[in-house]
Amino acid sequence: MTSHLDQVQSFCANQRWFGEKGHDVHVDAMATSAWLSDEGAWPAVRIGFVYCAGPPGAENAIRVYQLPLSYHAAPVDNHSHAFVGDWDEPDLGDTRVWVYDALHDKEATPYWLDALTHGRRLEGLEFHPVHAPERSLVVPDDAQSLVLTVEQSNTSLVFGDTALLKVFRRLEPGSNPGVEIESALTEAGSDLVPEVLGSARGSWPRAGGGTDSGDLAMMTAFEKNSTDGWSYATTSVRDLYAEADLHAEEVGGDFAGESHRLGAATAEVHAELAKALGTDIWEPSQMVEHSAAMKRRLDKAVAAIPELGQYAEGLGRAFDALAAYDVPVTVQRIHGDFHLGQVLRTIDGWKLIDFEGEPAKSLIERRALDTPVKDIAGMLRSFDYAARSLLADHQGDQQIAYRAAEWATRNRRAFCDGYAEVAGSDPRDESVLLSAFLADKVIYETLYEARNRPTWLPIPLAAAAQLSATE
Numbered sequence: 001m002t003s004h005l006d007q008v009q010s011f012c013a014n015q016r017w018f019g020e021k022g023h024d025v026h027v028d029a030m031a032t033s034a035w036l037s038d039e040g041a042w043p044a045v046r047i048g049f050v051y052c053a054g055p056p057g058a059e060n061a062i063r064v065y066q067l068p069l070s071y072h073a074a075p076v077d078n079h080s081h082a083f084v085g086d087w088d089e090p091d092l093g094d095t096r097v098w099v100y101d102a103l104h105d106k107e108a109t110p111y112w113l114d115a116l117t118h119g120r121r122l123e124g125l126e127f128h129p130v131h132a133p134e135r136s137l138v139v140p141d142d143a144q145s146l147v148l149t150v151e152q153s154n155t156s157l158v159f160g161d162t163a164l165l166k167v168f169r170r171l172e173p174g175s176n177p178g179v180e181i182e183s184a185l186t187e188a189g190s191d192l193v194p195e196v197l198g199s200a201r202g203s204w205p206r207a208g209g210g211t212d213s214g215d216l217a218m219m220t221a222f223e224k225n226s227t228d229g230w231s232y233a234t235t236s237v238r239d240l241y242a243e244a245d246l247h248a249e250e251v252g253g254d255f256a257g258e259s260h261r262l263g264a265a266t267a268e269v270h271a272e273l274a275k276a277l278g279t280d281i282w283e284p285s286q287m288v289e290h291s292a293a294m295k296r297r298l299d300k301a302v303a304a305i306p307e308l309g310q311y312a313e314g315l316g317r318a319f320d321a322l323a324a325y326d327v328p329v330t331v332q333r334i335h336g337d338f339h340l341g342q343v344l345r346t347i348d349g350w351k352l353i354d355f356e357g358e359p360a361k362s363l364i365e366r367r368a369l370d371t372p373v374k375d376i377a378g379m380l381r382s383f384d385y386a387a388r389s390l391l392a393d394h395q396g397d398q399q400i401a402y403r404a405a406e407w408a409t410r411n412r413r414a415f416c417d418g419y420a421e422v423a424g425s426d427p428r429d430e431s432v433l434l435s436a437f438l439a440d441k442v443i444y445e446t447l448y449e450a451r452n453r454p455t456w457l458p459i460p461l462a463a464a465a466q467l468s469a470t471e
């Protein structure tokens with residue numbers, strides 16, 4: 001019979017949130033939390049902590065993933081997508097159990113809502129509701145949950161149409177930057193992020209001994225009448241390609257006004273973050289270190305994706321210029337993985353979400369202060385992605401390729417204009433920083449696509465070609 005760890009491994013390997021693709025992964029162990037469910041109740045519900053080795057040479061060799069589990073006494077109909085495995089469970093008197101990912105189990109999810117709304121404390125688990133009397137939303141106790149089906153690194157549940165519970169999948173000890181930043185902005189009264197309603201913290205055994213603790217989940221307001229920036233922008237691109245003889249500004253779905261507003265909202269959030277969480281300065285000597293780190297990432301990416309090699313020299317020139325940059329740079333908490341999928345257009349304007357930073361980076365790196373230019377570079381890349389992602393269906397069509405470039409340029413310009421109007425300084429004037437961060441992002445994207453969506457690899461590779469030619 002297959003062991004329960006093998007079953008957990010097969011389940012995890014097929015999940016979008018499991019970040020261990022691209023190397024041979026082996027689930028070595030699983031630990032579990034206290035029961036969230038009452039004794040004797042079915043399904044029995046608790047959190048599983050899944051341990052596996054990270055990629056060879058990774059800094060944190062052992063990775064921990066959160067897998068909420070619901071144990072049933074019999075198979076559940078129509079739940080094969082969430083089926084983890086079946087085994088005799090020692091903690092339930094060796095009863096045969098059929099085990100599911102609890103976030104997809106409507107009988108299990110009310111435990112999370114109840115715990116978060118009422119601030120439950122269990123051994124190793126603490127749920128913290130945020131009470132902001134003037135602003136807080138009331139989530140009905142019996143609100144039904146629905147798992148979001150969007151592409152994401154974590155798993156989010158919507159309760160009723162009021163609250164969104166995001167359960168972090170890859171765990172790291174310490175504060176999650178998303179919880180930290182969104183809570184700080186909520187406390188500061190920002191309207192530019194969804195209001196934080198609560199969060200959950202937990203402890204799990206550390207591989208090799210001891211205990212680690214960190215954030216497990218965060219509940220925020222659900223922006224029910226919103227659309228994410230990626231869907232919105234690609235709709236505009238689709239409109240343009242349908243009438244490729246017209247310029248972007250002549251087509252009904254022109255996006256430049258939205259890009260301008262998004263630039264302004266981004267500058268406002270950067271200012272709020274600087275005020276709420278402070279700033280520091282990178283001295284010119286630190287630029288050398290940052291440049292060296294970017295070069296190391298380039299070398300690593302070239303080793304993994306040889307096609308990138310032809311652009312390495314050109315991209316490297318942007319990093320050389322950064323090393324020689326002798327102007328002090330103000331740094332602060334930033335978004336860290338900013339792209340069109342991280343912004344929501346609500347009826348009240350743009351809101352920014354998911355301040356967790358790049359999923360593959362360590363928590364220390366993701367919490368480090370950085371320049372807002374990194375976020376700007378991320379969003380500029382995203383405009384390029386939006387334009388190019390639809391080109392695959394129009395291979396060889398020069399007119400559409402021309403329109404793609406035009407759309408990206410127009411919206412990048414509008415975004416920077418909007419940013420500059422609020423910030424009082426234009427990010428395009430920081431050309432050394434901007435070029436280095438654009439090149440660094442393209443390298444990150446090349447690795448990301450090679451590991452996760454190989455058919456999209458041509459998008460960052462085309463940008464690498466362009467950037468290396470202009471450097």
Ligand SMILES: Nc1ncnc2c1ncn2[C@@H]1O[C@H](COP(=O)(O)OP(=O)(O)O)[C@@H](O)[C@H]1O
Nearest residue numbers: 150152153154164194221222223228341353354
């Ligand atoms: N507060 C919210 N209200 C409405 N939709 C949301 C909210 N937060 C996230 N979403 C939706 O969920 C998607 C994924 O959210 P995100 O926080 O980026 O997840 P992940 O970190 O797991 O990738 C977003 O692109 C958006 O469509």
Ligand SMILES: O=P(O)(O)O[C@H]1O[C@H](CO)[C@@H](O[C@H]2O[C@H](CO)[C@@H](O)[C@H](O)[C@H]2O)[C@H](O)[C@H]1O
Nearest residue numbers: 152153337339340341358359381382385445448
């Ligand atoms: O949203 P996540 O935190 O999971 O971010 C990761 O996945 C993103 C893709 O979903 C990836 O973004 C890249 O693709 C986007 C289009 O799907 C594009 O808009 C971005 O510009 C591009 O970087 C992101 O890099 C990755 O960290």
